[in-house]
Structures are given as structure tokens and as C-alpha cells.
Amino acid sequence: MRALYVGRFQPYHRGHHAVITEVAAEVEELIICIGSSQRSHELDNPFTAGERYLMISKSLRDANILNVYIVPVLDVNRNAVWVSHVESLIPPVDVVYAHNPLTERLFKERGYETRVPPLFNRTEYSGSEIRRRILKNKDWESSVPDAVVAVIKEIEGVKRLKDLARTDTE
Numbered sequence: 001m002r003a004l005y006v007g008r009f010q011p012y013h014r015g016h017h018a019v020i021t022e023v024a025a026e027v028e029e030l031i032i033c034i035g036s037s038q039r040s041h042e043l044d045n046p047f048t049a050g051e052r053y054l055m056i057s058k059s060l061r062d063a064n065i066l067n068v069y070i071v072p073v074l075d076v077n078r079n080a081v082w083v084s085h086v087e088s089l090i091p092p093v094d095v096v097y098a099h100n101p102l103t104e105r106l107f108k109e110r111g112y113e114t115r116v117p118p119l120f121n122r123t124e125y126s127g128s129e130i131r132r133r134i135l136k137n138k139d140w141e142s143s144v145p146d147a148v149v150a151v152i153k154e155i156e157g158v159k160r161l162k163d164l165a166r167t168d169t170e
């Protein structure tokens with residue numbers, strides 16, 4: 001069986017990693033789509049598709065998970081055709097794991113079996129919360145895999161987020 005998991009991964013965190021670890025152990029192959037792949041350098045979408053790809057692939061390599069394939073997906077800004085757009089980029093999948101209600105609905109309407117994975121420590125393991133903590137100099141490192149800390153350091157991600165939060169008025 002081949003499964004699909006979709007996210008923006010801004011950044012990839014321990015909640016995503018826990019779901020993917022469980023799902024990858026249950027299926028033959030898992031396809032991960034990096035959604036809104038064209039977005040970067042925005043407060044809500046600070047990291048490029050390539051940076052997010054690196055975060056995910058290094059974390060999976062550290063965990064010795066080898067049956068995951070990553071596919072970046074551009075936005076089409078039309079929910080009604082989004083599933084066909086995703087289908088045009090990935091190999092066939094039998095089941096879609098989604099916690100986001102819109103993602104679940106769109107795949108269900110196209111006839112896919114959808115499964116809702118459990119949430120892991122959602123108060124801390126949340127992209128929005130991690131971006132907020134990075135900006136406020138609070139602990140965010142414990143919410144992401146070690147490889148993600150290393151990638152964000154390498155690309156000076158903390159400085160990038162802080163620069164994005166600045167304005168050009170005093």
C-alpha cells in the first residue's frame with residue numbers, strides 16, 4: 001500500500017515526524033507533498049521548498065526511515081482542482097493521511113480513503129507556535145528534530161525570521 005501525507009512544513013517538527021514515523025512503518029511507501037512550495041521569505045512561510053526538503057530528508061535519514069519520497073507542490077489557488085494537480089505530480093496512492101479538515105474533504109470528494117492521524121503535543125508541536133517562539137527567543141529547538149535545528153542554523157533561519165518581522169518605518 002502507498003500513502004500520501006501533505007503539509008507546508010514551515011518548519012518540519014516533531015508532530016509531523018511522529019505521524020510520519022508511524023505511517024511509514026504501516027505502509028510500503030509514503031509520499032510526502034510539500035505544499036505551497038513556491039512560498040518563502042514570509043512570516044508564515046519563511047523557508048524555501050529546498051530548505052524544507054532538506055529538513056525532512058535529513059530527519060528521516062537520522063531515523064533510518066527509507067520508504068518516504070518527497071514531492072514539492074505549487075499552489076494552484078483553486079481548491080476544486082487542487083487534488084487533480086497533486087495527482088499530476090505523484091505516483092498513485094491508496095490512502096491519504098490528513099489532519100487538516102480541508103485537505104481531508106478535498107481528497108474524500110475525489111473518492112480517496114482518508115485517515116486522520118493522532119495529534120502529538122499540538123500546543124508545542126505546531127508550525128505557528130514554533131515560528132512565534134523563534135521570534136521571541138523562546139525555546140523552539142526541543143520541538144523539532146535535531147536535523148531541523150542544524151538546517152535552520154545553517155541557513156541563518158532565526159535571523160531571516162527576525163528580519164521578516166522588521167518594518168522600514170521606525
Ligand code: ATP
Pocket residue numbers: 006007008009010014015016019098099100117118119120121122125126127128129
Ligand atoms: P502551521 O501552524 O504553520 O499551519 P502546522 O504545525 O499545522 O503548521 P502543517 O505543515 O500545516 O503544520 O501541517 C501538516 C499536517 O500535519 C497537517 O495535517 C497538520 O494538521 C498536521 N500536524 C500539525 N501538527 C501536528 C502534531 N503536533 N501532531 C500531528 N499532526 C500534526
Ligand code: MG
Pocket residue numbers: 100127
Ligand atoms: Mg497547519
